[in-house]
Amino acid sequence: MADRTTGRGAAAAPPPARSLKERFGALRNLPAFFALVWRTSPFLTTASLTLRLVRALVPIVSLYIGKLIIDEVVVLVQRPDNPDTLRAWLDSGLIDRLVWLLAAEFALAIATDVLGRIVALIDNLLSQRVSNASSLRLMEHAATLDLEDFEDAEFQDRLERARRQASGRMTLMGQLFGQVQDIVTVVSFGAGLIFYAPWLIVLLVVALVPAFLGEAYFNAQSYSLDFVRTQERRELDYLRLTAASVETAKEVKIFGLHGFLIERYRRLADALYAASRRLAVRRAAWGGVLTAIGTIGYYLAYAYIAWRTLSGDFSVGDLTFLAGSFLRLRGLLEGLLSGLSTTAAQALYVDDLFSFFALRPKIRSPEGALPFPEPIRHGFSFEDVGFRYPGARRWAVRHLSFTLKAGEVLALVGENGAGKTTLVKLLTRLYDPSEGRILLDGRDLRDYDLAALRGNMGVIFQDFVRYNLNAGENIAVGRIEARHERPRIEEAARRSRADDVIAKLPAGLDQMVGKRFRNGVELSGGEWQKVAIARAYMRDAQVLILDEPTAALDARAEFEVFQRFKELSAGKTAILISHRFSSVRMADRILVLADGKVEAAGTHEELIARPGRYAELFELQAAGYR
Numbered sequence: 001m002a003d004r005t006t007g008r009g010a011a012a013a014p015p016p017a018r019s020l021k022e023r024f025g026a027l028r029n030l031p032a033f034f035a036l037v038w039r040t041s042p043f044l045t046t047a048s049l050t051l052r053l054v055r056a057l058v059p060i061v062s063l064y065i066g067k068l069i070i071d072e073v074v075v076l077v078q079r080p081d082n083p084d085t086l087r088a089w090l091d092s093g094l095i096d097r098l099v100w101l102l103a104a105e106f107a108l109a110i111a112t113d114v115l116g117r118i119v120a121l122i123d124n125l126l127s128q129r130v131s132n133a134s135s136l137r138l139m140e141h142a143a144t145l146d147l148e149d150f151e152d153a154e155f156q157d158r159l160e161r162a163r164r165q166a167s168g169r170m171t172l173m174g175q176l177f178g179q180v181q182d183i184v185t186v187v188s189f190g191a192g193l194i195f196y197a198p199w200l201i202v203l204l205v206v207a208l209v210p211a212f213l214g215e216a217y218f219n220a221q222s223y224s225l226d227f228v229r230t231q232e233r234r235e236l237d238y239l240r241l242t243a244a245s246v247e248t249a250k251e252v253k254i255f256g257l258h259g260f261l262i263e264r265y266r267r268l269a270d271a272l273y274a275a276s277r278r279l280a281v282r283r284a285a286w287g288g289v290l291t292a293i294g295t296i297g298y299y300l301a302y303a304y305i306a307w308r309t310l311s312g313d314f315s316v317g318d319l320t321f322l323a324g325s326f327l328r329l330r331g332l333l334e335g336l337l338s339g340l341s342t343t344a345a346q347a348l349y350v351d352d353l354f355s356f357f358a359l360r361p362k363i364r365s366p367e368g369a370l371p372f373p374e375p376i377r378h379g380f381s382f383e384d385v386g387f388r389y390p391g392a393r394r395w396a397v398r399h400l401s402f403t404l405k406a407g408e409v410l411a412l413v414g415e416n417g418a419g420k421t422t423l424v425k426l427l428t429r430l431y432d433p434s435e436g437r438i439l440l441d442g443r444d445l446r447d448y449d450l451a452a453l454r455g456n457m458g459v460i461f462q463d464f465v466r467y468n469l470n471a472g473e474n475i476a477v478g479r480i481e482a483r484h485e486r487p488r489i490e491e492a493a494r495r496s497r498a499d500d501v502i503a504k505l506p507a508g509l510d511q512m513v514g515k516r517f518r519n520g521v522e523l524s525g526g527e528w529q530k531v532a533i534a535r536a537y538m539r540d541a542q543v544l545i546l547d548e549p550t551a552a553l554d555a556r557a558e559f560e561v562f563q564r565f566k567e568l569s570a571g572k573t574a575i576l577i578s579h580r581f582s583s584v585r586m587a588d589r590i591l592v593l594a595d596g597k598v599e600a601a602g603t604h605e606e607l608i609a610r611p612g613r614y615a616e617l618f619e620l621q622a623a624g625y626r
């Protein structure tokens, strides 16, 4: 697959570990991330940051008041003739200042708690909203991407990582805001320390560097492990789903696949666990050693301050203030430095989200796109079209040339893998040809407005989707804007003979179908197909394509479906794909595809009259019925 964005090439060959530079490079996403948060709710963002700013200054103020309290107590204790009772103390007015200081400390403690709770509440609300907003954007963006992308395993890994990032709790947000708060607190403590003993700060920082580097290293390792293992994790999800889901239960039971699936899951999960355990143990061991270095720094500083107090440079209040500041500062700096590295690690995950958003579809409308012709005047013309699926060595179709005239019903016949579905994908621009071109009314299909092109085509694929929605909605997906037009849905059901199916449902069109949700009623294969074919009538497009959605219908039902389809599609351009000759023969013209090329073309009568694959296959099928 072509490398269309910067990140995609890197994803193709995941590096064993990302370099420090690369990791911190991911921090470049922070402004974009902040913009995302801001756009989600300017009010909550402002409120969170403002309250955190206020809260950031509380520790230093509280510690300083603590110092004043101790100094005040020391002075009072040393006074001669102190009162004996609390009453006498209060009456003397000597402890007024102390009382005020204590009251202020108390008020601060309450305020800290209240502020903390409000901030946590706001962060919680904001992160839920950011998470919802990213999930929505993810869905919106995914809708613009090419089918080719979805069929690519590497893309699925990326989508999975982006999805986890979007739907998981937005830890990065709380972390980022928390760090802003901590930085303000650190600066305030730093300012206090500089006043007393500037080089203590240097000591502190130097002592913390090893722990920080350790954290950074292990975060990088964790991310790499996650990155390399995305595919395995998807496989785990897949195995879990396959082993226990409504879609697979039938076959898993009959074939007795539980043991096989569980064993495979166990092996994969054990391997993942072993890898992450190794890393976690190494991380814990190294973390212990490196943090000890920070602790040595702290106690050196403590001893120094104690000595300065003994020699009379600092008061006892200063000692508690400095020791307290130092302890807090150490904790804060440690948190900040390792937080920086965690933030960088988180930013790598956000990188996945943003690089997913940066993916651009290859198939899109050109500038100054042509409007889709209404009506189509001449029709479609394939000129030496070739197409190779991304990464495939074989051509799925090659040197494909034919015309599909406006108003014509064309049938495609060919053995499995002949290229029939591929032809339909090219016609609907789910893929563009690798060589040659497809013309519509003499102009390249790529010149037309893409949305209008798709809007004018109705395709029912053989692997159509069985939506776990109600029966009416299952038909309405053919033209979802018209989902409230009940008569239109009923008419579409009548045309595809799905009305019989609907009549049997307890709640008719409002009946939930499929087994995934409560009260869902399961339909038979053929019943599902009738519902799906109704989508084509619901769509009422200029070009209608039925790509073998009739295989589960009995021969009579398929015959009737196609007969009606032909009658009701009068004036429309249509393609029918079927392996049943009884259906195929009613087309205006038949194309026989073999190995991605048109081998023969003509009416049913013309084709059976000459020796070749068509006559041969027809004879084979007819013999089966004799």
Ligand SMILES: Nc1ncnc2c1ncn2[C@@H]1O[C@H](COP(=O)(O)OP(=O)(O)OP(=O)(O)O)[C@@H](O)[C@H]1O
Pocket (backbone or CB within 6 Å): 151, 389, 390, 392, 396, 414, 415, 416, 417, 418, 419, 420, 421, 422, 423
């Ligand atoms: N998404 C894909 N990626 C890679 N190769 C594909 C993909 N889809 C189809 N092919 C290959 O392209 C060739 C043509 O497939 P296509 O689905 O067009 O055949 P078909 O004529 O519709 O077959 P059938 O009658 O079985 O539905 C096959 O060899 C198939 O292996």
